[in-house]
Amino acid sequence: MKIKTTPGERIFDAANVLLMLLLIVVTLYPLWHVLNASLSDSGRLMGHSGLLLLPQGFNLDAYKLVLGNPAILSGYRNTIVIVVAGTALNLAFTILGAYTLSRKSFMLRNPIMLAIVFTMFFNGGIIPTYLLINNTLHMGNSLLALIVPGLISSYNLIIMRTSFQEISESLLESARIDGAGEIRILLQIVIPLSMPVIAVMILFYGVGHWNSWFGAILYIRDRDLFPLQLVLREILIQNSTDSMMAGAAMGDREAIGESVKYATVMVATLPILFIYPFLQKYFVKGVMIGAIKE
Known part of the structure; x- marks a missing residue:
């Protein structure tokens, strides 16, 4: 039997999902940044500032x-x-x-x-x-x-x-x-x-x-x-x-x-x-x- 959920429960579930996704991003991004930086070309890495979503070159x-x-x-x-x-x-x-x-x-x-x-x-x-x-x-x-x-x-x-x-x-x-x-x-x-x-x-x-x-x-x-x-x-x-x-x-x-x-x-x-x-x-x-x- 399918359990019906109220609008409040659906809002609560959606908020939980968004919170978990935010925590995943906050947890994984530092490791992803370090991995991309380690694979980047040294010269291009020094010239880059801000978020590093992909390697700057490959080395x-x-x-x-x-x-x-x-x-x-x-x-x-x-x-x-x-x-x-x-x-x-x-x-x-x-x-x-x-x-x-x-x-x-x-x-x-x-x-x-x-x-x-x-x-x-x-x-x-x-x-x-x-x-x-x-x-x-x-x-x-x-x-x-x-x-x-x-x-x-x-x-x-x-x-x-x-x-x-x-x-x-x-x-x-x-x-x-x-x-x-x-x-x-x-x-x-x-x-x-x-x-x-x-x-x-x-x-x-x-x-x-x-x-x-x-x-x-x-x-x-x-x-x-x-x-x-x-x-x-x-x-x-x-x-x-x-x-x-x-x-x-x-x-x-x-x-x-x-x-x-x-x-x-x-x-x-x-x-x-x-x-x-x-x-x-x-x-x-x-x-x-x-x-x-x-």
């Missing part, structure tokens, strides 16, 4: 300079190591912690959860954390300093704990009656049933590692260990593009430098944009776990 020299820069390549390598190793460790420890805290038989789960929630509101501060990691744990100037301190996110732990609590206790009890231990129950029952929230955790942790630069600027001194975002920061903020334009004339360096900045942004952004669609289908289902009680 891939900026990408050749960026991909030929050893700092970019080493930054990619370090970032991939951080993202892969960090996300794997994040997931492992978050799953173990969440499963333990989701079991009603664990007597200390309430005090431990209180301590975990406490860390969401209060922390030791930058200086004590720096002294702990650099002087006490001796992780300074290593990639471990970018992985270990954020091994478990309290927010993600609570989300995953809530997801595990939604699994029927009768199902787990039947597995115990059949002789399954807690490790087997976790690996063969809980984790397969929790793939949506695990996919969300991969997205949260992975994007967090990919975009992180503040920890690197605190703890990393060796340029060979710089992650990609720290290299990107140098190029965009400190304007360190001269090493990529050794053969360019002095008058062309400013124009080429602008194209190189835009190309660097695209090189640093595209990988995570390509990964997101494969996890997006789990995103809504995962973050809604525990939101509705029946």
Whole structure:
């Protein structure tokens, strides 16, 4: 049966559509502008002002300079190591912690959860954390300093704990009656049933590692260990593009430098944009776990 809508509802729906279209344009245009600028001819780009809807000419020299820069390549390598190793460790420890805290038989789960929630509101501060990691744990100037301190996110732990609590206790009890231990129950029952929230955790942790630069600027001194975002920061903020334009004339360096900045942004952004669609289908289902009680 077709549901009739009132004129007010149709106006409301039209306003919603227009608002969503406006948000899409506002969200996508900056990325579209950067893409067009990175593909534009450097000289014509410098002479253009205002909105950039299409590339000004077509030139891939900026990408050749960026991909030929050893700092970019080493930054990619370090970032991939951080993202892969960090996300794997994040997931492992978050799953173990969440499963333990989701079991009603664990007597200390309430005090431990209180301590975990406490860390969401209060922390030791930058200086004590720096002294702990650099002087006490001796992780300074290593990639471990970018992985270990954020091994478990309290927010993600609570989300995953809530997801595990939604699994029927009768199902787990039947597995115990059949002789399954807690490790087997976790690996063969809980984790397969929790793939949506695990996919969300991969997205949260992975994007967090990919975009992180503040920890690197605190703890990393060796340029060979710089992650990609720290290299990107140098190029965009400190304007360190001269090493990529050794053969360019002095008058062309400013124009080429602008194209190189835009190309660097695209090189640093595209990988995570390509990964997101494969996890997006789990995103809504995962973050809604525990939101509705029946």
